[in-house]
Amino acid sequence: MGSRRAVVIGGGISGVLVARELLLAGWQVTLLEAAHIGAGSSSRTAAGIRQQFSTEETVRGMRYSVDFYRHFAAEVGEVVLQQNGYLFLYQDQSSWESAISRVKLQKAAGLSEVVALENSALRAQFPWVSEAIVGGTFCPTDGFLFPALVYGEGARRVRELGGQILQSAPVTSAVHQSDRIVSVSTPKGRFEADLFLDCTNAWSPRTAKVLGGTELPISPFKRYLWFIERDGPIDRETFAKMPLIVSPSGVYCRPENANSLMMGWAHEATSEPDFSYDDQDTIAPGFAHNSGTDAMPFQAWMNMAETVPGIGEFAGVTATTSGYYGTTPDHNPFLGFDPRQRNLVRLVGFSGHGAMFGPFTALIARRLAEAGTDLTSVDVDGTPVRMDAFRIGREFSHAEAMVI
Numbered sequence: 001m002g003s004r005r006a007v008v009i010g011g012g013i014s015g016v017l018v019a020r021e022l023l024l025a026g027w028q029v030t031l032l033e034a035a036h037i038g039a040g041s042s043s044r045t046a047a048g049i050r051q052q053f054s055t056e057e058t059v060r061g062m063r064y065s066v067d068f069y070r071h072f073a074a075e076v077g078e079v080v081l082q083q084n085g086y087l088f089l090y091q092d093q094s095s096w097e098s099a100i101s102r103v104k105l106q107k108a109a110g111l112s113e114v115v116a117l118e119n120s121a122l123r124a125q126f127p128w129v130s131e132a133i134v135g136g137t138f139c140p141t142d143g144f145l146f147p148a149l150v151y152g153e154g155a156r157r158v159r160e161l162g163g164q165i166l167q168s169a170p171v172t173s174a175v176h177q178s179d180r181i182v183s184v185s186t187p188k189g190r191f192e193a194d195l196f197l198d199c200t201n202a203w204s205p206r207t208a209k210v211l212g213g214t215e216l217p218i219s220p221f222k223r224y225l226w227f228i229e230r231d232g233p234i235d236r237e238t239f240a241k242m243p244l245i246v247s248p249s250g251v252y253c254r255p256e257n258a259n260s261l262m263m264g265w266a267h268e269a270t271s272e273p274d275f276s277y278d279d280q281d282t283i284a285p286g287f288a289h290n291s292g293t294d295a296m297p298f299q300a301w302m303n304m305a306e307t308v309p310g311i312g313e314f315a316g317v318t319a320t321t322s323g324y325y326g327t328t329p330d331h332n333p334f335l336g337f338d339p340r341q342r343n344l345v346r347l348v349g350f351s352g353h354g355a356m357f358g359p360f361t362a363l364i365a366r367r368l369a370e371a372g373t374d375l376t377s378v379d380v381d382g383t384p385v386r387m388d389a390f391r392i393g394r395e396f397s398h399a400e401a402m403v404i
């Protein structure tokens with residue numbers, strides 16, 4: 001490709017990191033964001049980052065992401081990652097045995113530091129875990145991100161590297177020539193490019209219509225986070241070091257700051273393909289922190305208290321936030337060229353792990369941009385990582401098991 005002009009559509013964590021990566025590879029980049037940087041899920045995320053997955057390619061990819069985020073501090077002057085670890089807990093023997101075999105897969109994929117801890121070893125390291133728990137898997141290099149710093153500092157870097165960012169610039173139409181996009185239009189003007197990258201995640205089915213792209217199965221599902229005030233026997237120092245904990249029934253929590261615990265729990269939800277920006281923050285009846293003891297937040301809190309009894313002594317649920325997952329049938333994203341538009345790359349469908357995927361997504365975008373076509377594998381720190389799990393048009397035969 002002689003000319004190297006790229007338009008990135010969407011200014012969340014994915015779009016910002018993709019723009020930065022392409023600029024470093026020598027592309028001229030314009031990022032078009034419909035509202036403002038961070039207007040989507042990237043500002044509503046739990047921002048956990050883990051390498052404990054059941055898809056080998058994702059384990060390798062998230063190893064790259066952890067390393068990227070650790071070094072990003074030197075580039076932007078802000079620490080964006082807190083490595084408190086991730087602790088998955090199990091209460092019945094058969095799910096514990098499955099967890100032990102996943103740890104073997106993860107170790108084989110290079111995650112040497114993950115450990116499977118049986119009851120007594122688990123309680124020696126984490127004395128606050130209930131005796132009813134049969135075991136847990138722990139990876140100390142997992143943790144959580146400060147998402148506003150990721151997209152905020154990322155956007156600053158994009159500008160510093162010579163990229164153009166336009167906010168309040170929704171892409172509303174596209175001009176095509178045979179099976180290529182020539183330009184896209186926004187209220188702020190028309191933008192020609194050689195390559196277009198869709199980073200609109202939960203909006204992507206709508207973006208595809210505008211761009212003449214393939215309709216991908218991505219469902220926007222509402223997800224909530226609740227915040228609980230620390231109190232009782234878990235002191236400030238213990239609390240600050242707590243990992244992201246996932247209970248046997250999938251409730252997860254982590255320290256948000258010195259005195260507040262963030263907690264989430266997936267629920268049965270229906271797809272909301274036409275959600276509005278305001279809908280992101282709409283809290284349905286039964287999901288607000290002040291909805292009483294039958295409501296989901298109280299139930300989640302009590303469930304977590306069975307796993308970590310000290311959390312049951314906390315002072316109460318004080319706030320609720322929400323946003324959308326862009327969920328795919330197998331919970332893996334689509335990372336590849338759109339079969340209908342030869343110069344359109346889709347980087348969407350992150351299904352609850354797009355914040356952690358950001359650096360890996362950006363690396364794949366760069367490799368695809370350089371190749372101009374889909375790749376069977378990408379080189380990640382000298383190791384080829386196969387792209388099958390993320391290919392557009394794949395059969396959804398292997399679903400990611402580690403979904404929260």
Ligand SMILES: Cc1cc2nc3c(=O)[nH]c(=O)nc-3n(C[C@H](O)[C@H](O)[C@H](O)COP(=O)(O)OP(=O)(O)OC[C@H]3O[C@@H](n4cnc5c(N)ncnc54)[C@H](O)[C@@H]3O)c2cc1C
Binds near residue numbers: 035170201353356
């Ligand atoms: C409650 C909750 C908890 C989560 N927990 C985690 C977690 O622990 N770890 C993790 O990794 N992930 C988590 N996620 C998922 C993660 O937040 C998302 O996958 C990630 O933020 C997606 O980033 P993105 O940049 O791809 O999309 P977004 O941040 O949603 O950005 C998409 C952008 O596209 C813009 N846009 C839309 N249409 C157009 C258009 N036509 N033209 C131009 N711009 C457009 C939007 O305005 C938006 O800013 C969670 C999400 C939620 C809601």
